Amino acid sequence: MSVISIRKTPDYSPEALSAAVNAHMEALNIEGDLSHDMRVAIKPNLVSPRRPDTATTTHPGLVEAVVNWLRDRGINDIVIVDSPGGLYTAQTLRNTYSTCGYRELGSIAELNYDVSWRTAETPEGFKNRSFNIITPLLDADYIINMPKLKTHSMMTLSGAVKNMFGAIPGIQKPEMHYRWPDIMDFANMLAELNLLLKPNLSIVDAVDGMEGNGPNSGSRIHAGVTFAARDPFTLDKVMADFIGLKDVELLDKYEELGLIKEAEIVGDDQADRVKFKYPDSKPLDFTGHVPKLLRGPAKWFLNTALTPLPKVDRSKCVGCGKCAESCPPQIIRIRDRKAHFTSKGCISCFCCQEMCPVHAISIKRRVNL
Numbered sequence: 001m002s003v004i005s006i007r008k009t010p011d012y013s014p015e016a017l018s019a020a021v022n023a024h025m026e027a028l029n030i031e032g033d034l035s036h037d038m039r040v041a042i043k044p045n046l047v048s049p050r051r052p053d054t055a056t057t058t059h060p061g062l063v064e065a066v067v068n069w070l071r072d073r074g075i076n077d078i079v080i081v082d083s084p085g086g087l088y089t090a091q092t093l094r095n096t097y098s099t100c101g102y103r104e105l106g107s108i109a110e111l112n113y114d115v116s117w118r119t120a121e122t123p124e125g126f127k128n129r130s131f132n133i134i135t136p137l138l139d140a141d142y143i144i145n146m147p148k149l150k151t152h153s154m155m156t157l158s159g160a161v162k163n164m165f166g167a168i169p170g171i172q173k174p175e176m177h178y179r180w181p182d183i184m185d186f187a188n189m190l191a192e193l194n195l196l197l198k199p200n201l202s203i204v205d206a207v208d209g210m211e212g213n214g215p216n217s218g219s220r221i222h223a224g225v226t227f228a229a230r231d232p233f234t235l236d237k238v239m240a241d242f243i244g245l246k247d248v249e250l251l252d253k254y255e256e257l258g259l260i261k262e263a264e265i266v267g268d269d270q271a272d273r274v275k276f277k278y279p280d281s282k283p284l285d286f287t288g289h290v291p292k293l294l295r296g297p298a299k300w301f302l303n304t305a306l307t308p309l310p311k312v313d314r315s316k317c318v319g320c321g322k323c324a325e326s327c328p329p330q331i332i333r334i335r336d337r338k339a340h341f342t343s344k345g346c347i348s349c350f351c352c353q354e355m356c357p358v359h360a361i362s363i364k365r366r367v368n369l
C-alpha cells in the first residue's frame with residue numbers, strides 16, 4: 001500500500017503553498033525521516049529557461065515553501081539541482097534560474113552550479129549497467145523530487161518518475177534516447193533510474209500543469225492541486241487517473257515490473273478531476289474494430305501512416321541549432337540559418353521539439369485523420 005497525498009492548492013500564494021506543503025509533510029510523516037546534519041537535494045523540473053507563468057517548470061513558490069518547511073525544522077544544508085535540456089554549463093544554469101524565477105531562492109538555499117557528474121553502478125538484474133548522474137544528487141542524503149505535472153510528446157505523462165531523468169547530465173540525455181529508442185525500453189530505463197536514485201519524497205506542482213505537447217510546447221491548464229508521495233510509481237498512476245490519461249506506456253511498464261501498489265489516498269481525495277489534452281504524438285490504434293486476420297497488415301499500415309514525426313516551420317525557425325544539438329540520431333542540419341530534418345532515422349523522441357525556444361517544431365503524421 002502506498003500513501004498518496006492530494007491537496008487542493010488554488011493558487012501560488014505563499015499562504016496556499018505553505019498550507020499544502022505542511023499538510024503533505026504531516027500526512028506522510030516526513031519530519032521523522034530528517035536530521036539536522038543532512039544534505040537535502042531538491043530536484044525541480046527546470047527543463048528549459050521559461051517563465052513560471054508558462055507552466056513549463058516547477059513553480060519557484062512551491063520550492064520556496066518546501067525550503068522554508070525544512071529550514072523551520074533546522075535543516076539548512078539544502079541544494080536546488082537539475083540538469084536542464086541542452087548543454088550542462090554554469091552559464092546555462094544561471095540563465096535557467098534567472099528566467100524560471102529561482103534566482104531569489106539563492107538567499108535561502110544553495111543553487112547548484114557544480115556541473116560535474118559520476119558513474120553509478122546499478123544492481124544486478126538491471127538492463128542498464130550504470131548511469132552517469134550529476135554529482136549533487138549522488139552526494140545528497142535525502143532527495144525531494146519536485147516535478148511539474150504535464151503531458152509529454154514521447155512518454156504521454158511527465159510526472160514523478162520522468163522528472164528524475166534530469167539527473168542525467170546535459171546532452172547525455174539524447175544519448176539515452178538513442179540507446180533506448182523503443183518507448184517501452186525507455187520507460188524501463190526511467191524505472192531503473194528511479195530504483196537506483198530512490199528519491200525519498202516527491203511533491204508535484206499541479207496548481208497549473210501543462211497539457212498537449214509537453215514538456216515545452218503545450219498549454220497551461222489549471223488543476224488547482226498538489227500531490228505528494230514517497231512512492232513515485234504509484235503516484236504517477238494516481239496522477240494519470242486524475243487528469244484522465246489512458247494507455248500510458250510508462251504505467252504499463254511499471255505494472256509489468258510490479259512497481260504499482262494499491263494507493264491509499266489521503267487529503268482532498270474529492271478534489272475536482274481535470275482532463276488534460278493528449279499530445280499530438282499520441283499513437284492512434286483503431287485495429288480493435290478490424291477483423292482479427294487483417295489486424296497485422298492494418299497495424300503495419302497505421303504504424304507507417306500514423307507515426308508522428310517532427311515538422312519545422314522555417315518562418316519561425318531562428319537557426320539556433322538547439323534541436324540539432326539534442327537530436328539523438330543527428331538527423332538535423334542547420335543550413336542558411338534554418339533547421340533541415342530528414343525523416344529517415346527519426347526515432348520520434350521529440351527532443352527537438354522539447355528544446356526549440358521559439359516553438360517552431362510541431363508534430364505531424366503522414367496521413368491526417
Ligand code: SF4
Pocket residue numbers: 310326327328329330331332341345346347348349350351352353
Ligand atoms: S528529429 Fe526530433 S524527433 Fe526525430 S530523432 Fe531527432 S530529436 Fe528525435
Ligand code: SF4
Pocket residue numbers: 312316317318319320321322323324334338339355356357358359360361
Ligand atoms: S531549435 Fe527551433 S529555432 Fe532553433 S534551429 Fe531548431 S527549429 Fe530552428
